[in-house]
Amino acid sequence: AERLAGKNILITGASTGIGYSTAKYFAEAGAGNIKLVLTARREDKLKALKEELLKSYPSIQVFIASLDVSKIDQISPFLKSLPSDFAEIDVLVNNAGKALGLDPVGSVDPVDVKEMFDTNVLGMIQLTQLVVQQMKKRNKGDIIQLGSVAGREPYPGGSIYCATKSALNFFTGALRKELISTKIRVIEVEPGNVATDEFSLVRFKGDKERAASVYKDTEPLYAEDIAELIVFAATRKENTVLAETLIFGNNQASPFHIYRG
Numbered sequence: 001a002e003r004l005a006g007k008n009i010l011i012t013g014a015s016t017g018i019g020y021s022t023a024k025y026f027a028e029a030g031a032g033n034i035k036l037v038l039t040a041r042r043e044d045k046l047k048a049l050k051e052e053l054l055k056s057y058p059s060i061q062v063f064i065a066s067l068d069v070s071k072i073d074q075i076s077p078f079l080k081s082l083p084s085d086f087a088e089i090d091v092l093v094n095n096a097g098k099a100l101g102l103d104p105v106g107s108v109d110p111v112d113v114k115e116m117f118d119t120n121v122l123g124m125i126q127l128t129q130l131v132v133q134q135m136k137k138r139n140k141g142d143i144i145q146l147g148s149v150a151g152r153e154p155y156p157g158g159s160i161y162c163a164t165k166s167a168l169n170f171f172t173g174a175l176r177k178e179l180i181s182t183k184i185r186v187i188e189v190e191p192g193n194v195a196t197d198e199f200s201l202v203r204f205k206g207d208k209e210r211a212a213s214v215y216k217d218t219e220p221l222y223a224e225d226i227a228e229l230i231v232f233a234a235t236r237k238e239n240t241v242l243a244e245t246l247i248f249g250n251n252q253a254s255p256f257h258i259y260r261g
């Protein structure tokens with residue numbers, strides 16, 4: 001808790017899944033003394049989360065704002081609109097992201113290609129560029145990136161999603177190297193399958209059966225498992241950077257190696 005004391009943490013995609021769990025885990029780990037800036041497209045979901053957080057941790061400060069990171073023109077105005085108490089970001093969690101479909105090259109809808117790149121890559125880059133400017137001025141801060149096993153090992157049907165996550169991985173690696181002389185830490189977590197409420201449902205456009213089949217007969221990771229890792233990374237001593245962490249459920253060892261008992 002001491003290592004998080006007074007910190008201002010910005011989480012994108014906080015309405016559900018890993019972002020939602022990460023907000024809760026930071027609230028808990030912050031022992032009442034942190035600030036959270038929570039963004040997502042759906043403000044009603046953020047409102048409910050804010051109420052829930054304040055009920056359990058009345059002394060934390062929470063600011064919510066509707067933000068679609070794929071609309072990159074809206075990112076700078078959003079940062080400028082933050083109340084002064086929330087304006088300096090100590091920890092940025094670039095969580096917002098999505099996969100759409102599992103179609104082979106030749107059949108991927110160009111609308112999906114654009115949406116994945118806009119969200120997972122261009123929005124993430126724009127937000128990071130703006131936040132890193134302020135972190136550089138203060139010579140501190142943590143940038144926590146949601147990568148994926150898909151950014152390390154491409155799989156059939158994942159051409160676009162894998163390309164976005166490998167773009168994130170290389171962007172992140174370059175940034176970490178640029179910042180070696182600073183106190184800014186650049187951290188990437190790379191999950192395998194995580195059974196969240198929406199990731200596979202969004203990928204398969206509402207097909208519940210297909211979404212459930214991804215995790216069927218395995219014990220997958222859950223959003224909380226990734227949230228725990230993110231908070232762990234943010235609470236290491238200042239000398240320590242969890243640069244890249246590949247994290248799987250115990251029944252998975254690659255996109256192709258999944259034991260279904």
Ligand code: 8X3
Binds near residue numbers: 255
């Ligand atoms: C999520 C993991 O395997 O669906 O990033 O690409 S996977």
